[in-house]
Amino acid sequence: MEIALAEELNEIAALGSTMSVHNQVPGGVHCSGSLQDSWRINLHSRIASRVLMRMAQSSYVNENDIYDLVLEQPWEDWFGYHHTIRVDVTAVKSPLKSLEFTTLKIKDAICDRFRDQFTQRPSVNTKTPDMRIVGFMDARNFTIYLDTSGEALFKRGWRMETGDAPLRENLAAGLLRTAGWKPGVPLFDPMCGSGTILIEAAQILAGIPPGLKREFAFEKFHQFDETEWQAIKASVKPNPLPAEPSIFGSDISGDMVVMTRNNLNKAGIRFEVPLKQIEAQEIKAPTTQPGVLLTNPPYGERIGVRGDSTLETDELAKEFFTAFSSTLKQRFAGWSVFLFTADLTVPKMLRLKESRKTPFFNGALECRLFRFDMVAGFNRREEAKPKEQN
Missing domain, CATH: 3.40.50.150 (Vaccinia Virus protein VP39)
Structure with missing residues (x-):
């Protein structure tokens, strides 16, 4: 659905003046803009599954390279040690043997950074985490993202009942x-x-x-401004x-x-x-x-x-x-x-x-x-x- 998503993102970009839509990649579309643009995408996108914010990207040889890159990121600017986290990793043609081990190294890097600064670390919650961190590896490069959405965006907040095989x-x-x-x-x-x-x-x-009736992960970010978010929602005219x-x-x-x-x-x-x-x-x-x-x-x-x-x-x-x-x-x-x-x-x-x-x-x-x-x-x-x- 990359073509359909790119079309939709261009429509969302037209609601403001700071967002740009870039290239389509397998499974997604790259775009850039202000943090508030990510709020708008979460609110308005019917097609996206998640809105991921890129924290860093680098080449890698082994799991230690990934650990070092994740450790360098200012996670404390975004969330606190009292928040729960979950880490997910996907890979295409990665030379690393174990995705589970890589996932563990990413989690360790985030927790070590908090422990170094605050002597306390976030807990892991795989079911209902406050923050989702997503790693992606191809053959040479590793990218680390912070998920702004929380639960997948197809969960609109209205579904009470489903049949045997509901479409997302x-x-x-x-x-x-x-x-x-x-x-x-x-x-x-x-x-x-x-x-x-x-x-x-x-x-x-x-x-x-x-996204009008649901909550998002970005509402728990340190930089979140409730007044500004309510203004974005109030600007929607049925x-x-x-x-x-x-x-x-x-x-x-x-x-x-x-x-x-x-x-x-x-x-x-x-x-x-x-x-x-x-x-x-x-x-x-x-x-x-x-x-x-x-x-x-x-x-x-x-x-x-x-x-x-x-x-x-x-x-x-x-x-x-x-x-x-x-x-x-x-x-x-x-x-x-x-x-x-x-x-x-x-x-x-x-x-x-x-x-x-x-x-x-x-x-x-x-x-x-x-x-x-x-x-x-x-x-x-x-x-x-x-x-x-x-």
Whole structure:
């Protein structure tokens, strides 16, 4: 989601005058600015997982080089020995044998610095730390970061209930952006589960920043200014409530429809998002104006009943997608249909030719966002055409 994140960061940069967006790297985007810019990113970014502040970077040969670099950093400028810490390390092609040992050396360096200055050191708390320190190593260089976010940013603070396989909120936001959905364009999720895609869209439509209802690690930094932070939050102006519904959802499960309604309410949505309990094969376009249908269809064990064999599950999947395909062709002409799935055979089962496929990872699971443009008469996979008679 680096491209989508870079786009979003440029929009956040436009809210002030001190932030610059730099290069995309695998798994992230580099940007620079004031400390307050990091607060704004945490408040407004729907796509980022964390906002990490780079403390230092250097080449290294062994764990002692890493220890020395971490020991040099003025951690006491940012937090105190009364705070709890957690250290995480990731590596790509690092020659070091043990990430656990490297993690321990980083923790030791931070604690030794505090002990040298204050004769006391921070405690480690791996579950709910006040401060998260992140190390990253490639083959030659080591970078140490202080995490400004705390809990991962996909945790928006509204989720009460989830279905069996909920999408992460930042992934749902990335799918909406990649699909090109904008407020005012009709949006329909016919397999909405606990409502993540609908809620992300509804908050965008309402102008509610994703970080409005949660806390961040930077609020515990020594330099934190509560008055300034409240001013940044107060500068957010919600959008007027829409006169007509433009976001719609449905699910086969009545429990899921209730769950989505509860989650919408908890997420601060004060306008109508019509929801129906209905099988996806039976749906109709909710508006006369064509829009975007975006959904994460069930796959594998979610499509069958517990105890089904794989073969029966496959047959169920084929039946489902055949019926769903007929519904899309007959009732959704003019719509852009986006299916997010780990099952790469979905276009074949739908007997539709995708116009685009974007690779994504849902955790460790490789997925695709398939786009199908429902143009009447032109959306079938190419079939052999009979030769014309002269």
